[in-house]
Amino acid sequence: MARKQAPALWYKHIDEFLRILGLKRSEFDPNDYLSESNTGRVILLLYVDDILIISISRQRVDALKRPLQEKQERLVFVHQRPYIKALPKKNKLSSCNGHWTPQPMVQQRRRADENTDPHDQSGHENYQSIVRSFMWMINGTRPDLAYTLSLLSRSSSALTLQHLKAASHILRYLRNIANLAI
Numbered sequence: 001m002a003r004k005q006a007p008a009l010w011y012k013h014i015d016e017f018l019r020i021l022g023l024k025r026s027e028f029d030p031n032d033y034l035s036e037s038n039t040g041r042v043i044l045l046l047y048v049d050d051i052l053i054i055s056i057s058r059q060r061v062d063a064l065k066r067p068l069q070e071k072q073e074r075l076v077f078v079h080q081r082p083y084i085k086a087l088p089k090k091n092k093l094s095s096c097n098g099h100w101t102p103q104p105m106v107q108q109r110r111r112a113d114e115n116t117d118p119h120d121q122s123g124h125e126n127y128q129s130i131v132r133s134f135m136w137m138i139n140g141t142r143p144d145l146a147y148t149l150s151l152l153s154r155s156s157s158a159l160t161l162q163h164l165k166a167a168s169h170i171l172r173y174l175r176n177i178a179n180l181a182i
Contacts (some may be wrong), residue, residue, distance in 0.1 A: 007048075009139050014046065021067055025174065035064075079181035082172050087133055091126070091171055098176030099169055102148040127159050130167045145170065 015025065018033050023044055026032035033044040042064060051068065054060050088094050099108035134142075134149045152166055 010049070011026055017071060018044065018046075021064065035060075078141050079179075081095075081138060081178050081181075084137070084142075084178040087130075088171050088175050091130065091168075093168060093171050093175070096172055096175065099172040100176055102145055102170055102173045103151070103166060104169060123164060124159060127164055127167055130171070131156055134170065 019025070021035075023033035023035045023042070026034060026052075031046045033046065035042040035044075037060075040053040040055055040060055042053065042057075042060045044064070045052040045054070051063050053064055088096070131149065131153055134145055134152070138146050138149060148166075148170060152163065155163060
């Protein structure tokens with residue numbers, strides 16, 4: 001329910017803020033705001049979370065941008081930086097090179113069968129611990145890992161060396177993107 005209300009709450013919040021700045025919402029389009037004065041007209045177009053400001057006067061544009069930028073500085077950024085930075089260290093990958101994709105471009109992971117050598121119990125527990133850590137991150141701030149995690153979790157009961165390499169790849173990816181936030 002909260003996700004469905006978020007856009008309406010965002011719009012209500014930005015609408016109130018723009019009105020405080022002296023802009024009037026257009027009666028024809030609720031995403032257009034106008035302001036007129038002796039120094040010129042300003043038109044502000046709002047599309048989701050993007051804003052376009054149009055005016056002949058550069059000073060009017062700058063005067064409107066200042067409070068908007070100050071407002072942006074007060075926004076909350078959600079991240080899991082300490083948790084993400086601890087994961088590679090915990091799994092002895094703190095000095096490794098990072099990756100920029102959550103999974104290799106081409107890689108097929110197969111379940112262990114009679115022709116593959118399944119990993120020992122400690123490797124199995126380590127793998128499941130890594131997968132649980134990824135699940136926790138997906139629920140918080142890392143939805144970009146959802147697809148890759150779905151691939152990894154399919155074979156957590158019959159894992160091979162390929163699965164451990166894939167989990168290691170994600171840990172290396174996290175090393176590079178630890179500072180990203182939503």
